[in-house]
Every structure is written in C-alpha cells, then in structure tokens.
Amino acid sequence: DTAVSQTPKYLVTQMGNxxxxxxxxxxxxxxxxxxKQDSKKxxxxxxxxxxxxxxxxxxxxxxxSPKSPDKAHLNLHINSLELGDSAVYFCASSQEVGLPTDTxxxxxxxxxxxx
Amino acid sequence: xxxxEQDPGPLxxxxxxxxxxxxxxxxxxxxxxxxxxxxSRKGPELLxxxxxxxxxxxxxxxxxxxxxxKYISLFIRDSQPSDSATYLCAMSNQxxxxxxxxxxTRLTINP
Numbered sequence: 001d002t003a004v005s006q007t008p009k010y011l012v013t014q015m016g017n018x019x020x021x022x023x024x025x026x027x028x029x030x031x032x033x034x035x036k037q038d039s040k041k042x043x044x045x046x047x048x049x050x051x052x053x054x055x056x057x058x059x060x061x062x063x064x065s066p067k068s069p070d071k072a073h074l075n076l077h078i079n080s081l082e083l084g085d086s087a088v089y090f091c092a093s094s095q096e097v098g099l100p101t102d103t104x105x106x107x108x109x110x111x112x113x114x115x
Numbered sequence: 116x117x118x119x120e121q122d123p124g125p126l127x128x129x130x131x132x133x134x135x136x137x138x139x140x141x142x143x144x145x146x147x148x149x150x151x152x153x154x155s156r157k158g159p160e161l162l163x164x165x166x167x168x169x170x171x172x173x174x175x176x177x178x179x180x181x182x183x184x185k186y187i188s189l190f191i192r193d194s195q196p197s198d199s200a201t202y203l204c205a206m207s208n209q210x211x212x213x214x215x216x217x218x219x220t221r222l223t224i225n226p
Contacts, residue, residue: 103164109156
C-alpha cells in the first residue's frame, strides 16, 4: 500500500507552459513537503505545509504555487515553465513539523523535463 | 560554501568491503543528523538518525558524529550489492522546521 504517491511520474513539457504535480499521503500525517532534486542530486526543500497551512517557503519563484486542499494532499502548480525547472520533484510527509526526529517519508518523485 | 558538504563520488567497492561515507558541515547549531538512502529512480528513505555526538549502530550500519570537527560518517560493514544506492546525509537544529541535505554519494558494491 503506497504511503506517499505522486502523479505524474514523468512530465515532459515546453517552456512557457503551466503544469501541476499532485501528491497524496495515506499515513495520516499532518505535515507535507515539496523538495527539488537537481541534476547533481542536491535535494532542497521548497515548501512545507502543516494541516493545510504554509510553514516553510524557501525563496522559491512565485511561479511555483503549492496548494493543499486537505492535509492528505499537497499539489504543486508551476506557471511559465523554464529550462531551469527541469529536475526531480519529491513530495514528502511527516507526522509533525519542527521535530527533526520525525521521519520524513518521500514519494517516488516526478521527473520534470522542460524543453 | 554550502552548509553541508558531501563528496558525490562515485564510489565503487567490492562486495564484503567496509564502506565509509562522510559529510562535513559548517553550522555548529546542527544537532540532529540523518542518513538517507536513495535507490535509482526512487525517493530517499531514512536509514539512520543520530542526535548530537557519538555512535549509533544498526545491523551492518554505524553512524558517527563528531561535533567538534563538524564531521559525520556512515560505515557499512560486509557491504552487499543491494547496498548500491546514493547516500544522502541530512541535518537539522533544534526547533528548525527543515532538513539540510548533502549532495549525496553514489555508491556501487560490485559482486
């Protein structure tokens, strides 16, 4: 039974397009995250939400807008896609926010390629 | 300079060897240290977590933290081909709401 799922798994699109990535967790966690992993494998946090409320917003361009319809879902919408947005985007969840000891569970990733 | 530095490798060793993976960091406020394992085309999964300085052992894996040197290590004993993956260190400080990750070291264990 998948704990953190993301759709789509692969996304290839043209520059300037708008796209969305969906994430769902069935762990009953209160906190969800979006990370970006670039081609050099650097994993950087973008956003985190706790009970649908934005907690972390790391200097991410305004073109990226997370939306949390409920605490089990955190979607990522990207406007006006640029070449530099090509990366693997991971969704993650944890029980609480602000507890470094709380394990984060990652989804399988969405590989975004902007042409 | 990045907050967390990790040699990206690749590192290739024969099966059965002892593997040593390391990270250095600059933020002395970090107190929580994790190692994540990421298989190809998969999301990272937590392998081990350590608080402050000291050692922690879990089966074939040992995590060490030396806060005085701002240096952490992960040792893998009797390495297996199934250990082939990218290993990412991650760290955080008390009250922080985010993890800071190293670049990850790609490890291959050759049968």
